Amino acid sequence: MDLVIINLIDGLFYGLLLFMLSSGLTLIFSMMGVLNFAHASFYMLGAYFAYQISMYLGFWMGLLIAPLLVGVVGALVERYGLRRVHQYGHVPELIFTFGLALLIEEVIKFFWGNNLMAYQEPEILKFALFSIGNNAVPAYKVFMIFTSVAIFIGLLYILTRTRIGMIIQAALSYPRTVEALGHNVPLIFMGVFGVGTALAGVAGVLAGPVLGTFPGMAFVLGSIVFVTIVIGGLGSLWGALVASLLLGWLTTFAASSSFPFASILESFGMQRPESLSDSYLRDLWTLTLPQIGPILPYILMVLILVFRPHGLFGKRDV
Amino acid sequence: MRIPTKFGVTAALALSVSATAAFAENIKIAFIDPLSGPFATTGTNGLAEFQFAAEELVNKKGGVLDGDMFEVIGLDNKMDGKESLINLQVAIDQGAHYVVQGNSSGIAHALTEAVNKHNRRNPDSQVLFLNYSAVDPALTNEKCNFWHFRFDANADIKMDALTDAIVQNDEISKVYLIGQDYSFGKAVAEAAQRDLGAKKDSIEIVGNELHPIGKVKDFTPYARKIVSSGADAVITGNWGSDMVGLGKAIIEAGFTGPIYTYYAASNGITRTFGEAGVGKINLVGEGALNPAGSPEVDEYVDAFEAKYPDHDISQPRIANVVRMLAMAIEEAGTATDVVEVAKALEGMETDNFWGGKIKMRAEDHQAIQDVYVMEQASGLKHLLDNSDYGLETAVKVEMASADIPTTCEMERPE
Structure with missing residues (x-):
């Protein structure tokens, strides 16, 4: 029971981290119709910027400045890169963001090298807030959970309750009309791209100390973010939230279980063979759930695409 | 930089x-x-x-x-x-x-x-x-x-020395094995099982687990399992970011025992563990710098x-x-x-x-x-990663496995 509660908390933490990444990505997609392959790279940039800033000004300034910097970089990329490529259609845009992801990784390796960075959580959050059984829950993780919930509420408020949010939503569906009403739609696009990448930057700043700050961090998380928004429904903020939490709990519970596939085979009345090397099912006899945990999200994505192609909350097909 | x-x-x-x-x-x-x-x-x-x-x-x-x-x-x-x-x-x-x-x-x-x-x-x-x-x-x-x-x-000699150190430590009765799901990770787990079983009956292996290599984003669920199993020590052959991710998660989950490793030093790893790794991260290897x-x-x-x-x-x-x-x-x-x-x-x-x-x-x-089991520590003469931490010898096994058997049949030139 203890383990279930602790896994719920861990899954919530991981799910909300995914949400911070996928919310920006889904926002950008719903606005521009562009799948930003470089999204996770902005997450990595956030972590590295924050690490560099934290060396001089401490963690909190890093948390404040790094996402802003990432947002500015994102906005510049939109203004001088994507906007030019946009006129040639979606495929060049995809290729552009794909190239950008590679470029950012190489730039990071050039300046910071291949080594892991010693990016640490702040001293005042370096303690175990409470324990369930013997398992400690670090204060930093709780702080992260609250920060991302606050970001979600703030984002939802801006999008649905403010004038800017209304214009953004209108620009989503009827860009020409909004433009005719005198609003600067390209500027809105740039702003949304900037905010989306800044959100990825926040995720990087917060996750860097926990998941490690190294040149492969974008690659590790990149594909799963796409899976999240496909499951949640492209362009849906609620969908991104639900899918993120779903994946967070799914991977956490899968990794912490030790469910053996042999028990399924036995429930079919099969006997474990004496010599496994002769059995054509030998892999199934020795496989456990944690070993295939990381592919579960992809299986879920395939199922969603087959049975509900527009995702859990999405309005349009992929 | x-x-x-x-x-x-x-x-x-x-x-x-x-x-x-x-x-x-x-x-x-x-x-x-x-x-x-x-x-x-x-x-x-x-x-x-x-x-x-x-x-x-x-x-x-x-x-x-x-x-x-x-x-x-x-x-x-x-x-x-x-x-x-x-x-x-x-x-x-x-x-x-x-x-x-x-x-x-x-x-x-x-x-x-x-x-x-x-x-x-x-x-x-x-x-x-x-x-x-x-x-x-x-x-x-x-x-x-x-x-x-x-x-x-070689890997067998290192495991032999490592298990010597574990057997000498009376506080360890439950050991958890975890590693990357490929040949080396499996070899480490196998060698640990073999050596521990042969050296001390009372040591119980409470977990033996492989995780996908380079694919795990968050190691916390694994760490929870390790803590809940009541293990006194962990053995892992992990390297690179898998090592740091696993080590940090285990320490943060409240694990207090030693983590025995092969490759948990230098290249930014020592620096990243920092104070949290002191007394917990142990590494088996040849050639000790502290003391020289x-x-x-x-x-x-x-x-x-x-x-x-x-x-x-x-x-x-x-x-x-x-x-x-x-x-x-x-x-x-x-x-x-x-x-x-x-x-x-x-x-x-x-x-x-x-x-x-x-x-x-x-x-x-x-x-x-000589093969050494070394512990991450501070205040040492020779430090790693330009950090305040380095490795200090905890156990020294003289001429480790000098009589380890070999199946080598060498053809020598005339």
Whole structure:
């Protein structure tokens, strides 16, 4: 029971981290119709910027400045890169963001090298807030959970309750009309791209100390973010939230279980063979759930695409 | 931020080039390891250690024979087997008689086979393969050959020493094994099970688990399982970001016991663990820096850190490779007839540069030396990663596994 509660908390933490990444990505997609392959790279940039800033000004300034910097970089990329490529259609845009992801990784390796960075959580959050059984829950993780919930509420408020949010939503569906009403739609696009990448930057700043700050961090998380928004429904903020939490709990519970596939085979009345090397099912006899945990999200994505192609909350097909 | 390193490497290269100009007779040592790509840090660090060792231990002392100097040539194999074989050919074409390699046992297998074939077919340009880091036991067992020498303790020897340390510790009765889901991770788990079972009945293995390599984003669920299992100690063969992710998650989950590892130091890892790793991260390896075996070692390490501030002495055995090669060449009286050099090298018993003795077993070409279990600690003389932390010897196993059996049946040239 203890383990279930602790896994719920861990899954919530991981799910909300995914949400911070996928919310920006889904926002950008719903606005521009562009799948930003470089999204996770902005997450990595956030972590590295924050690490560099934290060396001089401490963690909190890093948390404040790094996402802003990432947002500015994102906005510049939109203004001088994507906007030019946009006129040639979606495929060049995809290729552009794909190239950008590679470029950012190489730039990071050039300046910071291949080594892991010693990016640490702040001293005042370096303690175990409470324990369930013997398992400690670090204060930093709780702080992260609250920060991302606050970001979600703030984002939802801006999008649905403010004038800017209304214009953004209108620009989503009827860009020409909004433009005719005198609003600067390209500027809105740039702003949304900037905010989306800044959100990825926040995720990087917060996750860097926990998941490690190294040149492969974008690659590790990149594909799963796409899976999240496909499951949640492209362009849906609620969908991104639900899918993120779903994946967070799914991977956490899968990794912490030790469910053996042999028990399924036995429930079919099969006997474990004496010599496994002769059995054509030998892999199934020795496989456990944690070993295939990381592919579960992809299986879920395939199922969603087959049975509900527009995702859990999405309005349009992929 | 990497510029100092680049300068260091360039300077070292320039140095070796200028050495070429000054002396006609250079003994070339081809260093075949990744110098670019994701594993470049380990490779460039190893190259720096080799160049420094050649300079300090041989060239500054007047070289070998009649003033012949050692020259280390770095060849980038991009961590790829095929590329390594091309490098081997390049090295041979350049007149190198000695090849050193260490990263990845897979590549070591490819090289040892290629060297064996080459030497059989080309008696005029034979080469020796000095393996300084690839630890797959097979290289000195069923796959051994006369031209291959291993200076690192192999995986079985390290596990033997590690389990010795665990058995001595009365506080440990439950052990959790976790590793990456591939050959090395499985080999570590198997060796740990075998050794612990044979040494102490009362030790219980409460978990034996493999996780996908390089795919796990958050190690917390694994850490929760480890804590809940009531384990007193963890053994893992993880490396790179998998090592840091796992280690940090375990410590943060409130685990208080030791974590026994193979590769949890340097390349940013020591620095990243920082204070949290003190007394918890344990590493098994040869060559201890704290305390150093002799004042000479202290001087050597200080001089290295001064010359390469971005690198560490992370693979102490490299000093032994260079020194023992020089001694073997002196004894054989030739650097070009590698059969004579190999014969001088096998069975050689001499002082280990890092303290104690080192013996190159003749029957399988496996070096037998002291193996240490070291603990991350602060306030030490020699630190890693430009941090405040380093490794301190906790347990020393003298001439570890000196009688470990081997299945090697070596064919020796006439």
